[in-house]
Amino acid sequence: MMTDIQTILPVAIVLSSLIPGLLIFSLKESQHRLRITLNLAGVFSKLLLVGWMLHGVSQGQQFSFSITFLPGADLILQGDALSLQFVALSSVLWLATTIYAIGYLEGSAFRSRFFGYFSLCVSATVGLALAGNLVTFLVFYELLTLATFPLVVHRGTDAAIRAGKVYLAYTVSGGVLVLMGVALLHALAGTPDFIPGGYLSPVVDQHQAGLTLAFVLMVLGLGVKAALLPVHGWLPQAMVAPAPVSALLHAVAVVKAGAFGIIRLVYDVYGIETLSILQLTQGLMILAAATIIYGSIRALQQTEIKKRLAYSTVSQVSYITLGVAMLGPIAAIGALVHLVHQGLMKITLFFCAGNFAETLNIHHIREMNGLGQRMPLTMAAFTVGALGMIGVPPIAGFISKWYLGLGALETGQPWILWVFVGSGLLNAAYFLPLLYRGWFAKPAVEWAAHPQARRPASVWNETHWMLLWPTLFTALLAIVTGILAGSDFSPLAWAQLIVAREFAP
Amino acid sequence: MNAALVSMVVPFFAAMLVLMWRPRQQSWLVIVASIVSLLAAVMALLSVIDSGPQSLNLGGWESPLAIRFQLMPVNALLIVTTAVIHLIVVCFAASSHHCQPIKQAFWPLALLLHGSLVALWLSMDLFNWYVTLELLGLAAVALVTLAGQKALRAALDYLLLSLFASLTYLLGVVMLYGQYGTLDIALLATLTEADRVTQTALLLISAGLMLKAALWPLHLWLPAAHSSAPTPVSALLSALVVKAPLFILWLLWSRVAPSELAVPMGFWLALLGGGALLIGGWSACRTPHLKTLVAYSTVAQLGYGLLALGLLLHWQLNDLQAALWLFVVAHAMAKTSMFLAAGEIQAATGKKRLNSLRGMTLTMPVALFAFAVAGGSLIGLPPSGGFIAKWLLIQPMLIEPAYWPWALLVIIATLLSAAYVFRVVSQGFRQSSVSATASEHGKSAQWLALLPAILVWLMALFSEPLLQLMDVFSA
Amino acid sequence: MTLSLQLFLATGGILWLTGLYGLWRNSDPIRRIISLNIMGSGVFLVMVTLARRETSTDPVLHALVVTGLVVAVSATAFALRLAVASQQEKR
Structure with a gap:
């Protein structure tokens, strides 16, 4: 039996950011307090609702809401274990980013517009995580594209507009491919709800060509957001956006939306059985592996901090795709947990980059010399994120790479281990010099003489507290999820729950 | 059916009223007329949903002489759309400052356009379509000229092309009448055969309609005419007027051909x-x-x-x-x-x-x-x-x-x-x-x-x- | 259908085509309006001819021709006024 709460809760989670967002649009620039209140009210009510649903799903309750939409395809919002993994991640990081953004944008123009679209983005992300079938997923996927565009071009400079156009060219094309894929699957098999094991096996003999084309279309389309190899080009360009946007959207929400779509497609639409018949995952695996290596090599070539982080994202998100494409339960755990862990670490790194830029106007790697003396806390957070990315225990990144490696062995694909080793070495090669410069190199100018800032009074004042605290918070989370991975409430435990349900016979 | 007729007649009547009586609060009269027309259109739509398609022979003539109006779900929907858009555009024209200078002439012409469109959606008769298309075309061209001197050239080109298209259409219609002796769509649908005359007639009619609808490659007149017209007029032309020939084209090829x-x-x-x-x-x-x-x-x-x-x-x-x-x-x-x-x-x-x-x-x-x-x-x-x-x-x-x-x-x-x-x-x-x-x-x-x-x-x-x-x- | 009727029909068709040619070749508004009227006459000629194809005259076609004439006259008047106005603008 569904109670009222069980139907309303999924909608309420989407609305908890959508309504404040729409209200914020109508505010005047000067209504500073009200805007912050609305933002925080949205954030905390969403966290509360998500916590409620997490509890319910872990107890085995069903949450589902539907309204009629297209013939044979209703709009369905539902909460299952997989969707909650993503919802919980985006809600928690939305909290951190909101505070960060308030501090970051203090006194700048267009704040109502910024926070309005920002809330819309979060709503779209949560909506696509909660989507109960492909058509609903499509709706939110396209909304996410639209809502992100104003944030990329937020600064309104020529460079921003140019980057925005590149962003749109990629994501709208990707969106059209996804639309075509969804429509093709609908034509072949209708659009039932997502179901563990997929729903396409009855038509696989009849429509081999159609299903293959649909998979290629969908993976290419979703691959745009997930920054897979031939279609990753927008991500480094989009770094022109303000730091909170890069942090939440381009490290977490948007790229993960693509990766999450691929997860849904593989597990809940096609299903492992069908994909093995069609033999489609080998190509996906090779593509993901190539992206991992290529992204790392490109990261190594970058001299700007944010650009290096962006290529690192290109590389790291493909770990998820790779883990999914292996089609084994252990690799799946690795992929699902990496979705969370990579998000925590990458957002920390972007916050740090934002702090450097905001406080000391540092954008390039060569300017990082001796930064640890001036901003020790931010530099420490940066170190946590970087080491986690490399895969140093006990930080979260180690856990996911461990499971991914085990998964590669379990599915009999040992060559993937070499990809991981190579990528790990490359990670080290592009992150360790930054850490060395920050902690051990001598600053080019004495920090006291730096034009941008005086020596702070205490260590906690190295930058604005609204910039510092979210950074430390996410860094701490990255460590805690790593250390407490074995506990019942960790992302790892949740990933195991998902896999137990997805791979149940 | 009666509701649909009201939706058609009210704009015509209001147009006459505005022209002849020239009340001081013209905008209110026009808005009220549009609202009434919209309400009637909605009622027509509801009645179609309730009791299915309805038809009316004008003047009580029997077929094949009768000019027939028919209300179906598709044109009921189009009548509602027309009324909604007219209402919005009329309100826009009343509230927008830069529409001030054109209002005097805009009101009656817009109402005329509205009425002609509804008449066209309702007609099921080849010749009545010719008449309503001409009404529509003349009202539309007159509306374009409201933009002032600079739009006159575009308006004239629009008018000449529109007249040419009408004559092409009319020649095709006459050929069909010569062959089958009726203008009623439903009757024609039972009679037509795939011979040379029918084909030529249908092609002539289609060419005329496609020119009027600015369907590629006969679209060259549209950008100039639509972009030089005053804003509310551009909206009406692009949103509604070009759709009318498409409606006829659809009925012609899916029913008659x-x-x-x-x-x-x-x-x-x-x-x-x-x-x-x-x-x-x-x-x-x-x-x-x-x-x-x-x-x-x-x-x-x-x-x-x-x-x-x-x-x-x-x-x-x-x-x-x-x-x-x-x-x-x-x-x-x-x-x-x-x-x-x-x-x-x-x-x-x-x-x-x-x-x-x-x-x-x-x-x-x-x-x-x-x-x-x-x-x-x-x-x-x-x-x-x-x-x-x-x-x-x-x-x-x-x-x-x-x-x-x-x-x-x-x-x-x-x-x-x-x-x-x-x-x-x-x-x-x-x-x-x-x-x-x-x-x-x-x-x-x-x-x-x-x-x-x-x-x-x-x-x-x-x-x-x-x-x-x-x-x-x-x- | 008798030979004379066919001759009338052909004349109507030729008039229509002549008008079309004129419309295509001329750029002067007045000439184009006249061309349109020639096209119209062609169509009307076809209509009145068809009205005689049976022994009794077909009144429907006559009614249509009358309606068509009314439309043509008013449209021509409007077009002439527009042509004059756009000429004035040029000067």
């Missing part, structure tokens, strides 16, 4: 639709002027209608009717929004070029938002009316691998439409060199521009009843 002629013709119509999509879209991406861009987008979007019509005929798939008419309705709403927003922006900046949009997110946020939201439906982003229509259109294309090239065409067309919509929107986000602040000026007009864009997105929520309506019809 024997399938031996309709199937091959469908292929060519679909191909022309594809051409419209590609070339119209490309031109919209190239033009430096805002309103011309919107006008070219009409050329492109009409291509969807033609594509749906062509494939409907070619594959003999009645399901595509829903796609065709949802396209028409969704485009009508979205295009109204776009033209009103574009016109309001152009009036505020005083410039026609696209780069005058700099900083519009700050100075005219609502107008730019309206443009973007309407553009979303034109691109076919979910969940909008345009998306539903596109979804219905591509479903049959995807089921057979042999039809996939058509789907590819739709992909390219979608990308082109995204390109020209975002060309405008991204300009709005560009930093303005002059520091401007949000002006209170024209606030209500901007919100009115947003209204149809919101309606077209709401269509998605009511897609189920809309589709049921279409199903009732095709059954």
